[in-house]
Amino acid sequence: MPHAVRRNSATAVADGLGFGLGLRHQHYQEIADAPGKVDWFEALSENYMAPGGRPLYWLDRLRRDYPVVLHGVSLSIGAVDPLDMSYLAALKALAQRVEPRWMSDHLCFTGHAGVNLHDLLPLPYTEEALAHVVERVQRVQDFLGRRMLLENVSSYVRYSDSQLSEWDFLVAVAERADCDILLDVNNIYVSAFNHEFDARAYLAAIPPARVRQIHLAGHLNCGTHIIDTHDHPVIDNVWSLYGEAIRRFGMVPTMIERDDNIPPYAELLAELDHARHVAAQALSAPAEVAA
């Protein structure tokens, strides 16, 4: 494992951003009123692609006090439709305004034939899809003038023509297109449950040097399948998978996504403290890696 340089938590904070939250309008005022509880924020790019008004006002204001990263949902990097250059131009303009530490989107497609389905739809893990995505990531990175992070999505279906595992596909995209990875630990757990693969094997396949951010979130377990709803706290099994991820990848900047059933800010702060605790435990007990 040439990349597996283990870092202690003191240097990790200096290295990375620490522990963040998704920026949600319900919490704008509380964030301003209680500074310093969160190390950084992730803003959903599309929510701030408006001419003006309150969302941009708050983003402009909070980015003065916190590092911000931008997270998009409409890049549709795997779509066969042409890249949406007006979307990319708006994204680039937003990045010039916000100066995010980095920008991310998802390894998926979100629409077809000009219709935006507003969902993160899984790709078939084929050589054709791989070549297609790699070429588009390179063009997007050239246009934006920066390296992107691509995130693994939760999926409910698996295709009969997939030739690669999801993790091999993700790693191949990252290596060939030279992009980074936003590793969503909950999404690994969800997809592992739905498709009955080993979540730890997934983590073991990911090169640590590519992992620049981690997502955590809650989901809805329907018994026969899990739906990635982001409307519940993170579950214990995902916390332990997160501990494994930190042991393998080091203190990667971590944030909790909550998109629905938004709780009071204090509740998310408490959940984020738990993430700090799990990460610190993982880093102080590296021996468990072998267990």
Add this chain to the structure above:
Amino acid sequence: MTALARLQAEFRAWMQQAPVAPPDRRTSVEVPGEAIAPDALRARVLDTRKADREILLGVYREAYALRLIEALQTDYPGLLALVGPDDFDTMARAYIAAHPSHHPSVRWFGRDVAAFLAATPPFSDTPAAAEMARFEWALGEAFDAADAEPLTFDDVVALPPDAWTTLRLSFVPSLRRLTLRHQVPQAWLQRDSCEPGDLDVPPAVDPDNPVGRPGVEWLIWRTAPDADTQFRSTEADEAWMLDAARGGMAFPDLCDGLSAFAPAGEETTEAWAAQRAAGLLRAWVDAGCIVAADAT
């Protein structure tokens, strides 16, 4: 078409066959779990040991409708309060089928709701619904329209006297003007204090006399970037002057035009019009609606 393109085409077609009713109001042919995904798509998706592929594909299709319905509920709380959840759901599903999203942000998905409701039976039988949608969309547009620094009254006082002969006004980009035949804004303020479906939106003008007053004129605008959106009704002369000013008419011509609205019996219509124009300008400045007064 390549395999990747075929899959995406099939997946989109499947998602867009969103059911016309929520799960608890579906007829037997629409019960989830019935084999309704096209064979070509079924052939490309695997069952798991725990779930049939139909259930799994259904997760995407149900979520597609629910996500867009939720976006419409966020944009149109007054419409929801007016028609109630069941009719709103029916309306939303019909709209989703007729107006798929073409924008990267779901923020813009609902932009055609008012026109859709006005033109599509049976929704067009309730004209207050289309008016409510028009009003709420305008509120949304004002909410995140471009920011601008409004002019203060001191700025206006500081204008040299000869500037007034050529003065043209510019307005905040958020400013919208609507003509409404129902008491939509008044009802909208009550949207949270009634059971969904019980919101009463009475006519604002005689509904049986379309050649009479066309409706009540309303202004919608936002001042500071983080300010709440405001609205108020206006008289016909103010609405006229506002439209003319936004069209670029100079201040003396606005005064001339206003004299047509002078009350009967007013002896010096010119003096009345000049005073009225100055009063309206003051009101707009005080409300933060004006961003520039240029004497060019």
